[in-house]
Amino acid sequence: MNVPFLDFTRLAARERDEMRAAFDRVHASGRYILGAEVEAFEAEFAAFVSAPHAVGCASGTDAITLALRALGVGPGDDVVTVSMTCAPTVAGIVAAGARPVFCDVDPVSLTMDPVLLPATLTPRTKAIVPVHLYGRPAAMEAITALAREKGLLVVEDCAQAHGARLSGRSVGSFGDAAAWSFYPTKNLGALGDAGLVTARLRETADRVRRLRMYGYVTRNDAQESGMNSRLDELQAALLRARLARLAEGNRRRARLAALYDAALAGVAGVMPPPAPGPGAEPCHHLYVVRAARRDELRDRLLSRGIGTDVHYPTPVHRQPAYAGFPRGPLSATERAAAEVLSLPLYPELTDEEQVAVAAAVREEALSLRA
Numbered sequence: 001m002n003v004p005f006l007d008f009t010r011l012a013a014r015e016r017d018e019m020r021a022a023f024d025r026v027h028a029s030g031r032y033i034l035g036a037e038v039e040a041f042e043a044e045f046a047a048f049v050s051a052p053h054a055v056g057c058a059s060g061t062d063a064i065t066l067a068l069r070a071l072g073v074g075p076g077d078d079v080v081t082v083s084m085t086c087a088p089t090v091a092g093i094v095a096a097g098a099r100p101v102f103c104d105v106d107p108v109s110l111t112m113d114p115v116l117l118p119a120t121l122t123p124r125t126k127a128i129v130p131v132h133l134y135g136r137p138a139a140m141e142a143i144t145a146l147a148r149e150k151g152l153l154v155v156e157d158c159a160q161a162h163g164a165r166l167s168g169r170s171v172g173s174f175g176d177a178a179a180w181s182f183y184p185t186k187n188l189g190a191l192g193d194a195g196l197v198t199a200r201l202r203e204t205a206d207r208v209r210r211l212r213m214y215g216y217v218t219r220n221d222a223q224e225s226g227m228n229s230r231l232d233e234l235q236a237a238l239l240r241a242r243l244a245r246l247a248e249g250n251r252r253r254a255r256l257a258a259l260y261d262a263a264l265a266g267v268a269g270v271m272p273p274p275a276p277g278p279g280a281e282p283c284h285h286l287y288v289v290r291a292a293r294r295d296e297l298r299d300r301l302l303s304r305g306i307g308t309d310v311h312y313p314t315p316v317h318r319q320p321a322y323a324g325f326p327r328g329p330l331s332a333t334e335r336a337a338a339e340v341l342s343l344p345l346y347p348e349l350t351d352e353e354q355v356a357v358a359a360a361v362r363e364e365a366l367s368l369r370a
């Protein structure tokens with residue numbers, strides 16, 4: 001059985017009518033930038049994640065930049081983050097004018113290791129950017145406790161974590177602000193690029209609103225230099241249609257993840273993801289196993305028609321653009337980058353496909369061990 005790693009055409013068929021209605025509404029309105037759809041999406045997404053304020057923007061990368069800039073982070077400041085992430089986490093920090101500093105991840109959870117965090121702080125550290133990788137909440141209680149003690153800001157990278165919760169609260173509600181991406185592969189994805197900042201304080205959100213459009217306080221009155229990072233009316237309308245299905249999609253993801261967990265438990269040569277930490281409810285953005293012979297396993301699955309991916313094969317600190325920044329020891333990051341393998345997981349994946357993938361993983365992992 002051929003199983004694609006992702007297949008957006010299945011969702012396209014299911015949602016055709018709602019998406020066409022959204023397009024027609026925007027088209028007929030004659031308003032294409034920062035209008036009623038963006039405002040409504042901001043309010044509806046804020047409600048979904050219980051955030052006091054939400055401001056749409058052009059991408060998740062911009063959301064990180066805008067959140068940091070709005071909180072006053074910029075040139076001369078260090079921002080501690082992880083290397084076990086997608087490069088845009090770090091690109092967003094650099095675009096704000098700050099210097100990234102890399103902290104290792106916990107070897108099991110693969111999110112920022114709060115034990116190593118204190119030693120990674122520098123005299124210039126002004127903010128911490130933890131990443132809720134694969135939809136699994138980072139250790140926010142420990143991270144925010146340290147931030148409070150040291151007077152540091154926290155911006156959560158929630159690009160992969162729509163609907164993830166910790167101690168009964170949505171991710172994004174622990175820090176001063178949070179960055180969300182609606183890149184098409186995310187649990188809530190646009191038909192193109194889109195992003196959003198949630199913020200604890202109105203003044204932070206208001207500054208993001210100014211910075212996303214040239215720095216305008218009112219039209220033709222820029223008090224500080226800003227970006228063009230607006231969320232389009234069209235993407236906002238399409239995202240509203242999909243937001244209505246997000247909780248249902250996340251439930252289906254959870255079900256598929258549980259089936260994988262059961263099928264892969266105890267299989268030599270492949271390790272299912274760890275159980276969530278206390279109080280953590282992941283949103284199952286990616287289903288990531290670990291395998292010592294990852295690349296061979298991946299090739300074998302591909303030869304059986306099963307698509308997989310690796311998130312991420314090259315840690316950010318080893319990518320040339322980001323190699324020169326300060327860092328602590330990154331052994332857990334290095335090891336994970338060599339072992340992680342993402343299996344197909346999306347709401348439209350059928351039970352039969354999940355069973356076929358799990359069986360193939362089991363068989364190939366065992367045969368690699370033989």
Ligand SMILES: Cc1ncc(COP(=O)(O)O)c(C=O)c1O
Pocket residue numbers: 059060061062085086088089131157159160180181182183193194195
């Ligand atoms: C962890 C993480 N941070 C940031 C981003 C950046 O989002 P975008 O592609 O919308 O700029 C992504 C996704 O692409 C991501 O996975």
